[in-house]
Amino acid sequence: MSSSANKPSNLDSALAHLADVVDQRRDAFKAGNADPKTSYTALLFSKGDDGILKKIGEEATEAVMAAKDARTSKLAPEQQKLLVGEMADLWFHCLIALSQFNLRPEDVIAELDRRLGTSGIEEKAARKAANKD
Structure with missing residues (x-):
């Protein structure tokens, strides 16, 4: 396709x-x-x-x-x-x-760029830890 x-x-x-x-x-x-x-x-x-x-x-x-x-x-x-x-x-x-x-798609792309090279598991754990604070 x-x-x-x-x-x-x-x-x-x-x-x-x-x-x-x-x-x-x-x-x-x-x-x-x-x-x-x-x-x-x-x-x-x-x-x-x-x-x-x-x-x-x-x-x-x-x-x-x-x-x-x-x-x-x-x-x-x-x-x-x-x-x-x-x-x-x-x-x-x-x-x-x-x-x-x-918001704009550029905001989403910037977030994806920020996450690039970070393990999805690590990124999720960091968000979970930040939410506890």
Whole structure:
């Protein structure tokens, strides 16, 4: 399914561009210039924090189910396409949540960069210790 023709030249900039569009639509909704009856993004923002987070849960479940189906079908091309589509839906809805909380994908990438080279087990233990303080 992957090919260099399908890859953006810079993943960070592709996510930043999509986040810019989401932020613009959020701002249009807040200004009363986007109708939840005609704009899916406005509809999501109209549901507030709980509605957005619930949608992420639904999309995450759909992504998990698509991955399970892909695993059992040995990643047939149609299952790969379905899995990628479900992951795209999940990422999109995560961008909506980031925007809702005035965050950007660059914040997530910075956190991933910070964790680079750190054992996941060590990183989780450090977070757990910090939360006890």
